[in-house]
Structures are given as structure tokens and as C-alpha cells.
Amino acid sequence: MNVGVRSRGSRIRSALFGYANLIPFMAFALFPFYYMLITSLKKDAELYSLKSVPFLIQTGVITDHYRYLFFKTDFLTWVKNSLIISVVATAVSLVIAILAGYSLARLRYRGVGMFGTAVFITYLVPPTLLFLPLSQVVVWLGISDTIWSLIVTYPTFLVPFSTWLLMGYFRTIPREVEECALVDGASRMQTLVRIVLPMAIPGIVCVTLFGFTLTWNEFTYALTFISQTANKTAVVGVTADLIRGDIYYWGSLMAGAVVASLPIVVIYVWFLDYYVSGLTAGAVKG
Amino acid sequence: MAVSQRALEATGLPRPARFARVREWWEQEHVFGYALIVPALALIVGLVAYPFGMAIYFSLSDYWVGSPGSFVGLQNFRDIVGNEMFQQTVYNSFVFSIIAVVFKTVLGVWLAMLLFRDFRFKRLIRGAVLLPWVIPTALSVLAWGWMFDSLYSVVNWTAIHLGLINPPGPNWLGMTSYAMTAVIAVNVWRGLPFFAIIVLAGLVSIPREYYEAAEVDGAGSWGRFRNVTLPLLKPVLAVVILFSTIFTFSDFNIVQVLTRGGPINTTHLFATLAYQIGLTGGNLGQGAAVSLFLFPMLAAIVFIQLRYIRRE
Numbered sequence: 001m002n003v004g005v006r007s008r009g010s011r012i013r014s015a016l017f018g019y020a021n022l023i024p025f026m027a028f029a030l031f032p033f034y035y036m037l038i039t040s041l042k043k044d045a046e047l048y049s050l051k052s053v054p055f056l057i058q059t060g061v062i063t064d065h066y067r068y069l070f071f072k073t074d075f076l077t078w079v080k081n082s083l084i085i086s087v088v089a090t091a092v093s094l095v096i097a098i099l100a101g102y103s104l105a106r107l108r109y110r111g112v113g114m115f116g117t118a119v120f121i122t123y124l125v126p127p128t129l130l131f132l133p134l135s136q137v138v139v140w141l142g143i144s145d146t147i148w149s150l151i152v153t154y155p156t157f158l159v160p161f162s163t164w165l166l167m168g169y170f171r172t173i174p175r176e177v178e179e180c181a182l183v184d185g186a187s188r189m190q191t192l193v194r195i196v197l198p199m200a201i202p203g204i205v206c207v208t209l210f211g212f213t214l215t216w217n218e219f220t221y222a223l224t225f226i227s228q229t230a231n232k233t234a235v236v237g238v239t240a241d242l243i244r245g246d247i248y249y250w251g252s253l254m255a256g257a258v259v260a261s262l263p264i265v266v267i268y269v270w271f272l273d274y275y276v277s278g279l280t281a282g283a284v285k286g
Numbered sequence: 287m288a289v290s291q292r293a294l295e296a297t298g299l300p301r302p303a304r305f306a307r308v309r310e311w312w313e314q315e316h317v318f319g320y321a322l323i324v325p326a327l328a329l330i331v332g333l334v335a336y337p338f339g340m341a342i343y344f345s346l347s348d349y350w351v352g353s354p355g356s357f358v359g360l361q362n363f364r365d366i367v368g369n370e371m372f373q374q375t376v377y378n379s380f381v382f383s384i385i386a387v388v389f390k391t392v393l394g395v396w397l398a399m400l401l402f403r404d405f406r407f408k409r410l411i412r413g414a415v416l417l418p419w420v421i422p423t424a425l426s427v428l429a430w431g432w433m434f435d436s437l438y439s440v441v442n443w444t445a446i447h448l449g450l451i452n453p454p455g456p457n458w459l460g461m462t463s464y465a466m467t468a469v470i471a472v473n474v475w476r477g478l479p480f481f482a483i484i485v486l487a488g489l490v491s492i493p494r495e496y497y498e499a500a501e502v503d504g505a506g507s508w509g510r511f512r513n514v515t516l517p518l519l520k521p522v523l524a525v526v527i528l529f530s531t532i533f534t535f536s537d538f539n540i541v542q543v544l545t546r547g548g549p550i551n552t553t554h555l556f557a558t559l560a561y562q563i564g565l566t567g568g569n570l571g572q573g574a575a576v577s578l579f580l581f582p583m584l585a586a587i588v589f590i591q592l593r594y595i596r597r598e
Contacts (some may be wrong), residue, residue, distance in 0.1 A: 018403045025397050027474060029415050035440060036429040047438070054440040100326035107317035109511065115323050122330050124529075124588055125338075128557035129581065132564045132574050133340035133490070148328065156333045159326055182437040188318045217422040219539045220557075224565060231416035235422045239543055250432050259357065267392070268420050272413045275420065281485035 027165040040065050040255035047250055065251035066259070069242075074229055075256060078237035082216055082260075085150045085233060090211035092151070093158035097207065101157070101166030102192055106178070116167075123160035127220050130156075135224050149225040150233070154215050161214075162207040168281055169203030170196065209271050213264055234260040344574035351568040362575040372576065375554040381466065382555060383535045386473045393474065394481025395519070399511075401482060402489045412483075419479040424449050427543040430472045434458035434544075446484075459545050462552045469553050472540050477533075481526055488522030493537070516595060524594075528587050556580050 032069045034047035035054075039047065041061045047051045052059075104116045134156075138149040173196060181191045197204070222236045229241055242249065266276060312318060339458035345362055348355035401412060418426060425464040433440050442455030458468040492515065500510045541547060547554035547562060554562075556579050564573015 015403070018400055018405060021396075021521050022400050025393075025400070025438060026411065026414055028420050029479070032426055032429045032433065032475070033417065033421070034427075039429075039432060050438070054438070054443050057452055064371065096325045096329065099322040103319045103322035107319035107322070109319040112319065113575060115327065119326065120592075122334050124532060124584065125593070126335060126532060126557075126580065126584070128536045128538045128560070128586065129577055130334065130341065132570055132577055133337035133344060133559060134333070136340065136570070137337055137567065152351060153333060155329055159329055163326060188313055209562060217424075219422070219424040219542075223542070224561070235424050239424045239428055248432075250435075253428060254432065254450045257428050261421045261425055264422065268417075269413070271415075272409065275416065276412065276483060279416075279483050 006064050007209055009049055012283050020081065034252045036257050036261075039250055040252075040258050042251065044251060065255040068252050069255045069259065073252075073256075074232075074237065075234070075259070077230055078232050078234040081147050081231060083263075084156070085147050086212050086215040087156060089151050089154035091206060092202065093155040093211055094163055096155065097162030097166055098192075098197070098204070101163045102170055102196065104163065105167040105170035106175075106196075116210070119160050119163050122156075125157075127218075131220050133222050136220070138225050145226055145228050145231060147226075147231055147233075148216070150215075150222055153221055153225070154218065158211050158214065162211060165207055165210075165278065165281055166200065166203050170201045170243040173199045202274070202277075203269070206274045206281075209267060209274050210278050212267065216264055240251060293400055311368060318346075327333060341574045341578060342569050345578050347571050348524060349571040349574075351565070351570055355571060358571070361570045366572060366575055371551050371554065372559065375556060375559045375576075376555060378466065378551075379535060379555050382473070382537075382553075384516060386470050386477070386482065386534050387531055389470070389474045390477045390481045390530060391523065392525075393478055395485055395523075397478065397482040398485035398489055399515075402484050403447045416479045416483060418476050423476055423539045424543050425478070427472055427540050430468075430475075431459065431544050434468050436460050459547055462549050464512060465545050465549055465553045469544055472544065473534060473537060478532060480530065484526045485519065488499075488519045492518045525591075527590060532587050535583050 038055075038057055041063070042057050043059050043062055043064075046057070046059045102120065104112060104119065134153055135144070138144040138153065141149075141152065143149045143152060177199070179189050179197055181195045182188070186194070216233075217235060218233075219235055219239070222233045223240065226232055226236070229237070232241060234256075238253065240259050242253050242256055312321075329490070343349075346357060346359060348358050348361070365463050397415065401408075401415065405411075432438075434455045437454075439455065439458060441458065442451065442453075445451045446453050446455055456464045458464045496514050496518070497510055500514050505513060535555075536557055536560070537555055540560065541555055541558045545553045547558045551559075556576055560573045560577035562573075563576060564570050567573070
């Protein structure tokens with residue numbers, strides 16, 4: 001069989017072709033981040049000069065924009081708010097989603113198919129369809145303009161997504177394992193916590209990572225429900241409150257963008273494979 | 287109380303029978319099943335279904351921020367449909383979504399095919415490609431705003447130095463003829479990784495034998511792509527395109543950060559217009575009516591998903 005065997009020359013040519021084609025894609029994907037970073041380190045005089053080369057830092061690296069960000073703005077408060085919101089909303093959603101996902105994937109009762117469909121539909125509802133009425137709901141709940149407005153509303157998109165993802169993981173666990181535990185006298189809750197959850201750890205890690213990322217990055221609700229500077233999230237604070245008057249101070253804006261992206265970058269680099277597998281579980285909005 | 291309970295257990299006496307009965311009831315499959323789904327259902331009913339009902343109610347009333355209004359029937363819909371800004375938004379939304387989704391699909395398949403080859407630094411390159419999808423969109427879009435700056439745009443600087451355009455180059459975000467291009471470009475940049483990674487997973491699942499068989503039949507690389515890859519990718523592509531259509535159509539972040547719908551409303555989408563009318567302007571009734579125009583598209587896609595795709 002000669003099929004698939006090609007000459008060395010043609011293999012090398014094909015590999016070079018592949019790399020050459022990837023370069024524009026990589027440049028397109030990464031350039032904005034590179035530009036973000038060098039902008040945050042440049043002197044204002046260089047940033048706003050038509051003679052300088054925008055790709056380089058020619059007149060020296062400075063940290064003024066970062067110092068301004070940390071010491072003259074509420075940036076650290078925003079980061080703290082984001083952390084609290086992301087951790088609490090993700091944790092609450094995870095618990096709700098584990099229970100719902102297990103119920104939908106494993107237990108048989110009337111209406112289970114309908115509930116599954118309801119979760120699926122909710123999962124497709126874009127936040128922008130509901131932000132106006134939700135902005136009134138948080139007023140009625142008395143949590144408008146506080147970080148609680150986000151902790152309460154973020155599960156609306158996290159739970160359907162997490163449930164959907166976890167259902168897939170729960171289905172891969174052999175039923176026999178659970179049945180053994182039940183026969184041995186374990187209660188259903190013990191079976192879930194001690195037998196099923198340890199086997200679904202990759203799914204739980206995945207859901208936690210996505211939950212943290214989605215809540216940290218969320219913009220629509222965070223912009224809509226909170227107007228007090230001290231209660232803003234990192235993403236909205238940088239986007240909305242670093243612009244003084246109508247003037248964009250690009251150095252400090254980009255410094256804010258770099259630092260506020262950093263937690264996500266770190267987690268992402270650490271857990272890259274989980275992101276890829278979570279995405280390909282076909283479960284994520286794009 | 288706690289002490290007596292512990293004493294009871296220590297002496298080995300049986301627990302009260304009522305407790306055993308509760309436990310027996312609780313251990314039934316349907317009781318346990320309903321109990322576990324209740325928190326999620328409560329959330330869906332209280333914070334998704336109920337607000338959706340409210341959106342419909344708002345859209346039929348003259349509800350302003352801080353003042354519950356009265357029922358006005360379809361007045362809001364009549365008002366916005368006759369409004370030029372809204373007509374422009376409908377047009378924008380379709381142009382934006384169709385062009386962006388087409389570009390994401392074509393480039394996404396192409397990128398996935400490139401990533402599918404065997405090469406060095408595979409993990410590193412895949413990680414880099416997915417990055418725009420992971421970083422907070424509002425922040426990366428802010429960087430794009432600076433790249434499209436009216437005076438110091440790095441895009442223009444590059445194009446001028448490559449001799450592609452004459453100085454000073456277009457004011458991307460300030461001119462009606464360019465702003466939509468800029469907004470679409472950023473949406474494609476943000477959404478491309480999602481397409482590429484999902485399509486890549488689809489490619490991996492195609493059995494190699496099919497390609498070998500096609501090669502035996504004398505199919506060239508284009509023939510293999512057309513007759514093997516594309517037909518087998520169809521289900522995956524359908525899912526990604528439907529998903530992406532919903533979230534492109536309802537996009538908010540990119541336009542809100544980059545142009546706020548300007549210049550002269552040429553980049554407004556339903557979500558940004560609803561925000562401007564409902565929150566900035568305070569006219570919740572009309573804002574809700576605008577955002578409800580997202581619903582038919584959502585309903586159609588949910589229907590297709592449930593009817594044709596989830597069945598497989």
C-alpha cells in the first residue's frame with residue numbers, strides 16, 4: 001500500500017505551507033494583547049506622537065500607568081469585588097448544577113425530559129434579552145447597586161451551562177458503581193457525594209474554571225446593575241471609570257486591561273486542556 | 287436536646303420510627319430526583335422565566351425607570367417600528383450577524399484544518415489561538431478601540447507604511463462607512479477561536495480510513511475536503527453556526543465599548559439600542575420592546591436545535 005506515503009520533500013513543503021498559513025492567524029489573535037502590554041509601558045509623549053513607531057517602545061519603559069492605576073484609582077477595590085462575585089457565584093452555581101445535573105442525567109421520574117429541555121433552552125437565552133427586567137428585579141430585591149445584584153443574577157447563565165456540562169460527565173460514569181453503593185446501604189445523597197462526585201472531578205474542575213472565567217468577564221449585567229464606583233467589577237471599572245470626562249488615557253486604560261485580564265490568563269495557562277475539553281463538550285456559548 | 291440525641295445513639299437504641307419513614311420517603315427515586323432539581327428550577331422560574339414575562343409586560347406599558355406605567359397595548363412597538371433609528375438597527379443587526387458568522391465559519395474551518403496537522407508546539411499554538419475567546423471581551427475590545435484610534439491608529443500606521451492606503455487613513459470608529467467594518471472585524475477576532483476549536487474536534491472524529499479510501503479513488507486535496515471533510519463536519523458546523531448566530535445577533539459588549547452604536551446609529555444592535563432607550567433614556571417600556579426583537583431569532587434557533595439536532 002502506497003497510500004498516505006509521500007516523499008520527504010513534499011512533506012516538508014506541506015509543513016512549511018501549514019506554518020506559513022498559521023502565522024497570520026496567530027498575529028491576528030495575539031497582536032491586540034501585545035499592543036495592550038506595550039501601550040501600558042510607554043510614556044505618554046511617545047504614545048501621542050505621530051513620529052514614533054507604534055510597535056516598539058522607543059523612549060524607555062515606565063511603570064507610571066500602573067502606579068496611577070493602583071494608587072490613584074479604585075482599581076484594587078474593583079478587583080476585590082470581582083473576586084468575591086466570581087467565587088461566590090461560581091460556588092453557588094456549582095452546587096445547584098451538580099444537584100440538577102445528577103438528577104437529570106441519572107434519575108428517572110416524571111417530567112425529567114421536560115426539565116432537561118427547560119435547562120437547555122435557558123442555556124441558549126442571551127443575557128441581553130433579560131437585562132432590562134432584571135435591572136428592575138434587583139431593585140425590588142433591594143440589592144440594586146451592590147455586588148449582590150451580580151451574585152444573585154450570574155447563576156442565571158452559569159447554572160444552565162454547568163448543568164448541561166455536568167450531565168455529560170455524569171452519564172459517562174457506569175451505573176453499576178452507583179447501584180453497588182446503594183445495595184451496600186449507602187443513601188442516595190451519600191452515593192452522589194462519595195461515589196459519583198469523585199469520578200466526575202474533571203467535569204467539576206471544568207465547570208469551576210468556566211464559571212470563574214464567565215463571571216469575571218461578564219460585562220452586560222455588571223454595567224447595567226451597578227453605578228457606584230466602589231461596587232464595580234474590574235472589567236466594568238476599567239472600561240467605564242478610567243475614562244475621565246471624555247478623554248481616554250490609553251496608558252492607564254491598557255494597564256488596567258492587562259492587570260484585570262491577568263487572573264484569567266494565569267488560570268488559562270495552567271488549565272488549558274480543561275478549557276479546550278470544556279469547549280468541545282459542545283457546551284459553551286461563543 | 288443534642289445531648290439526649292447523642293445519648294440515645296450511644297446506647298444503641300433504634301432511632302425514632304418517624305425518622306426512618308422520612309428517610310424511606312426521601313430515598314425514593316422520584317422524590318430525590320425532584321428535590322435535586324428544585325433549586326435549579328426555582329432559579330430558572332424566578333430569574334429567567336419571570337423576568338421574561340416582565341419584559342413582555344414592560345413592552346406593553348409605558349413603564350419608565352422609577353414610575354410603573356399603565357397598559358398601552360402595542361403602542362411601543364408601533365413607535366419603534368416607525369422610528370428610523372430602529373430601522374437602522376434592524377438593518378445593522380442582520381448585516382453584522384450575517385457577515386460576521388460567514389467570516390467566522392470560513393476562517394474557522396480553515397484555521398481548524400491548519401491546527402489539525404501534526405506540528406511542533408501544538409499545545410502552545412492552540413493555546414494562543416484560543417486566547418481572544420478567554421480574555422474579558424470588554425477589555426480586549428478596549429485595546430481594539432485604541433488600535434482604531436482616530437489619530438494614532440496602529441492599523442492605519444501599518445497600512446500607510448505598507449503603502450496600502452494614503453495618509454491619514456480612515457477614522458475607523460468615527461466614519462459611518464468604516465465603523466461597521468471595524469465592529470465586525472472585532473467580532474470575528476473574538477469568535478474565531480470558538481469555531482476553530484469546535485471544528486477541530488469535529489475533524490479529529492472523522493475516521494482516517496475515509497480519507498484513505500478517497501485517496502485510492504484518486505481524489506485530490508480539494509476533492510477530499512469537498513466529499514469527505516465537509517459532509518462529515520455538517521452536524522458540528524450546524525451546532526456551532528446556530529450557537530454563534532444567537533450570540534452574535536444579541537451581542538452587546540463589542541459595540542457598547544467600541545462605538546456605543548455610533549456614528550449616527552450605524553453600528554447599533556438590538557441590545558445596545560435597548561440599553562440606550564431603556565436605561566440611559568429611562569424608557570423601560572420601549573427598551574423592552576426593542577430587546578424582545580431578539581426573541582424570534584432565539585425561538586427559531588431553539589426550535590431547530592430541539593427538532594433536528596438534539597435528536598441525533
